[in-house]
Amino acid sequence: MSDSEITGYTTVRGEHRHETEVRRSRFVAVVRRVDTEDGARQLLTDLRREFHDARHHCSAFVIGPDRSIQRANDDGEPSGTAGAPMLDAILRRVTTGGATDLSDLAVVVVRYFGGVLLGAGGLVRAYSDAVSQALDAAPTVQRRLLQQLTVPVAHADAGRVENDLRAAGTEVLGTDYLTDRALIQVAVPAGDASVEGFTARLASLTAGQSGAELQDLKWVDCD
Missing domain, CATH: 3.30.70.240 (Alpha-Beta Plaits)
Incomplete structure (x- = not known):
């Protein structure tokens, strides 16, 4: 679908955080409304500064009415176990009216390693769940x-x-x-x-x- 055919979509209001713990690893998910790639990168910069002692700052963002800009980064986690599941959690999000039209937002999940390896499957679930739970708490706007x-x-x-x-x-x-x-x-x-x-x-x-x-x-x- 081209941008010119889209007349509505859903985004989040402001910035929201949600923290979870999985087998002693701490995951802090931060969702922020952005409308440019620079805005998404600024969120990552801000959180690297705030959580400077964390091992990983994994990220994903979706921008544009047609969701044409999509990026994800594992930041040192095994390939495909963090950024991609985070991005998928955004893209699969069902919003008002049963639509999967969420856009103009960036998510960073900060991980403090707790000493227990989660394995590939465990990491995928942990990062996906962290984003989903943060989105659950974030009010949306049409x-x-x-x-x-x-x-x-x-x-x-x-x-x-x-x-x-x-x-x-x-x-x-x-x-x-x-x-x-x-x-x-x-x-x-x-x-x-x-x-x-x-x-x-x-x-x-x-x-x-x-x-x-x-x-x-x-x-x-x-x-």
Whole structure:
């Protein structure tokens, strides 16, 4: 699926931590919302500094509405026993509505070795479980792609049209008053059908006197 076809996905709010212990090894999982690779690397840098005496700082991150950026690192654990299971725990996460659409987050699992070898299978389970439990505790937020539009109206009509649009369920972002007219800024769900539906409602509300000018597409958090 291309990025242009995606109109919504799920991410986490802020940063969250969860600690577990497996056969005396301590695992500290930290989940942080990020939207760039630099942001994900900053989390790793921060935790290497904070937990400077830990043996491993394994990481995984997924970025983009289409989850096009995916990275994982074992940081010295046997190949495939840490980073990959962490990444898989993110990708398999079922969110609102049964979707597996979690993105824009990085996870680092800090491990303090407890003296008991866990084996490959034990490491996979430990790192996967650490991420899953951290995600269980992290509140999520839905992101939607909105089409912004500008509605030019006469000064005298601005208040009425704005109120009518709100009453019809349209998200009104604000109104700019110029010398010769007012510009009502609105947002509707991205997609031709939504824009056409809004245009039809606008024509009805203004008796065909006002049109809508397309502006930018914008990703927004929705409560």
